[in-house]
Amino acid sequence: MPDQVQKKRAIILFNLGGPDGPDAVKPFLFNLFNDPAIISLPNPFRFLLAKLISSRREPVAQEIYAHLGGKSPLLELTQDQANALQTSLNDLDDGFDNRCFIAMRYWKPFADETARAVKAWGADEMILLPLYPQFSTTTSGSSVKDWKRACREIGLNVPMKTACCYPTNAGFVSATAEMVREGYEKALAENKGAPRLLFSAHGVPKAVITKRQDPYQSQIEKSAQAVVNEMAIPGLDWLVSYQSRVGPMEWIGPSTEDEIKRAGKDGVPLVIVPIAFVTEHSETLVELDIEYREIADHLNIPVYQRVRTVCSHPKFIGGLVNVINETQTALDQNGADSDSAQTRGWWCPDDHVCATAKQPGSTH
Template identity: 60%
Template sequence: MVLFNLGGPDSPEAVKPFLYNLFNDPAIISVPWPVRPLLARLISSRRAPVAREIYAEIGGRSPLVPLTEEQAETLAAAIGESGEGEAKVFIAMRYWHPMADETARFVKAYGPDEIVLLPLYPQFSTTTTGSSVKDWKRAAQVAGLDVPTRTVCCYPLEEGWIAAQADLLRQAIRKSGEGPVRVLFSAHGLPKKVIASGDPYQWQVEQTSAAVAEAVGADMPEWVVCYQSRVGPLEWIGPSTEDEIARAGADGVGLVVVPIAFVSEHSETLVELDIEYAELAAHKGVASYVRVPAVATHSSFVAGLARVVGEVRGRAAGSVCPNGGRRICPAVHGRCPATQV
């Protein structure tokens, strides 16, 4: 198995090249070469000082790689205990080490009989899973890695993922006190033009949020889906998390914030949600502010990933939806990669 995630800088010096790799991805900035690398160099140079300050808040580096390694170890153990046979779990980060080329060489040396590509993005987007899969195919070809490969396209409604989120959310609701609260399911935003092109990400985020709310049951407060981390001049999907924080202050309700599209802690949870948005909430007079932790190695989540891997094994090579192989996205989301409707 190969787990995909974004990656993050492992030192202050790595911040600028990490940002360059990010903005040089055609899935992120869709302008042609050679304009894109020039633009990526300009943006990364301008953003690097601010980004270094952000990472300084959490020790000068991203915790994403070590946390993903923990998830890989836990998943390998869970699959071994399930009787599915010997499994080796590798990790491949999209924008910093270990990247696809490095991991493909390691996988080639290991000599697997089959490969399952498993994104740690529960909801599919062309900007995350789509980009990682495309880069992996390139790297595998360079490495001479020609092995039957199944790609998990997404798992926004997987029962273990939903159960883990619901469990952590219930705990946070209890911590929020006696006053009225509102739950914000906060996901990384995308430009509207990406969604308009047929990307299913927003629809899947909304499906996940509704399923978690239903799983919490009678104790579930009112809730809303919102989006964070906007950058650049384009119009982004909304409502924004910042606007929802301000609205909660005006309405006199506390907040419980759920990172509904992230499975690991990183700068967007540890800095943006925990520091910047908490300060905004205090400024806007929000009565209480509780952030739900990422699912990480929650037993239900890991068990769910193991089920997903077991389900896609043996299916035809290609992109597979862990829903009996059936595509779950409506036809309007034409960039969903699952081939069976």
Template identity: 55%
Template sequence: MARKAVVLFNLGGPDSLEAVQPFLYNLFMDPAIIRLPKPLRFLVAKLISSRRAPVAQEIYGHLGGSSPLLPQTEAQAAALKTALSDSNPVDEYEIFICMRYWHPLSAQTVQSVKSYGPDEIILVPLYPQYSSTTSASSLADWHGAAKSAQLEVPTATLCCYPLENGLISAYSTLIAEKIEGMDLSRTRILFSAHGLPQKIVDAGDPYQWQIEQTATGIVEKLARPELDWKICYQSRVGPLKWLQPSTDDEIAAAGAAGLSLVILPIAFVSEHSETLVELDIEYAELAKKSGVPHYKRVDTVGVSDDFIAGLADVVLRLTPGAVTSGQGGRICPGKFSDCALAS
């Protein structure tokens, strides 16, 4: 029997209103987010986190004063452990959670994994679509902490899984439930992803391309040729040009056309502030003001059977020492130099 430590990576979120500003500081100190030399990045992170904290505290106030992301991830960890143990009872699996910007951070999780004493470590970002700002940042932070702790264990890494069958099936089922009984000739599906500065994509980040693959995979799975759908991007921050079209612009456009909307958070597998507040409250209000007849939001995949089973299947196929996509090799076109599998 081999002891295997599976580490799930996610963004993290403040566990109290007092934690909002230090959480934001950690976020903006990430060199993958603010791409400036460290002294300048420190000043920018201090400035932005102090200015944004009151607005963010109001957002988390809608959620009871803290982010639900950690308990959501804990539920996914428990479900994944059950699925892995059922599929491969020969080995022992322990699931660990590692958050990028709030507890448990990499250094803490590394120590927990080291105490467990695994024969193999399996790194699994809960970001289906790879980006230098999410999966790459989390993995780099993990490797730095592991090196500092002298944690040297054969490690398998899942870099991305935008076309994983369980993910596609889970979201297809969730959309089908929402559009049941709707007039599809007067309905548009919006696949809303977290935005990214255009310059990061132009520099070789494959995130937008992978978002497009996921959306296309879901539409093909639905097999509804009459479906009207678009990809859009939410959560823009700052003066830079971000990926277009924006979700708020697409909501306004749908209202002007008299179309109902079904919106799916395609880059998120867990509920948090950008689904429960931005989509469910802020964008719902915008839809009403814009004249959208019906506004529905598709849940994230969470602990749905298809998603967890698919993730377990990918984990079981990973090879120690290798970085692998959910499809088993590089899927990004060669122009994306920031692909995890770029040579």
């Protein structure tokens, strides 16, 4: 009897992207600020403002990336995750021939290039997997919207389903908790007192939360709480803060920088945990490791320990496998994403109740 023909399933991994050299820094910044999910002005005003901001921020950004050899490591680290996830999925022998593709939002490979590659491969189905555990219109929302545009333009029309978010996924939480405990114990071994955990996430303007009813902040808090629950350390001192503020708008808080200063006043050791990032990039390797460490040293904070991101941690990759499986079940049972105004093409409804109400271990 001949072997059953496997369905070709494309897994599309979304991430921010980063410049691949000094010449890419300014266009990368322009692409970022020209995204209507980031700056909601109509054109030509958004285009002109993005030109202005990218020109003004380029010198600072060039200095940041100079610490990293002139480029972002994000693509290489995301490719490692894609390779590990593809291997794990194909080891399941569940009737799918899986191939993982990467689509970056603000630098290469863009959605258009990746969509052409998926079409050329002949995918039968697609699972869309943002590498953002917590949903925001500024990250996952923007990436998936751009992906669907790219698919329409080339006629890539196969069933697809979006893994909206997974803030308390068991693999993500377990991998994070394991690495946080290691950092916590290193800080504790310095004998400078019990450390304070600072779960730091990328901030967003407060209007993103209030006007768009974006669940991002709520999901960040749920991720941090799930990690703390997994660690099960009695009397643990911890809180959530937000980094990377730009511009004059009011942002969600408290800010990571302010909390570092408060730790200095309190004289407590600090363990910094990047809770929204699953790969190393400029905001962990420069902002957390260099800029904020300098502030901590200036304030004589007794210990400043930064926990690594989960990257290709086996437990995190295993968690992503579960996310794919649950998303596939939703595709099989409920059909493909819709682009209607009501659903916006998401697995979750607009209010994202299912994304915030389920228990750890679930995709939602």
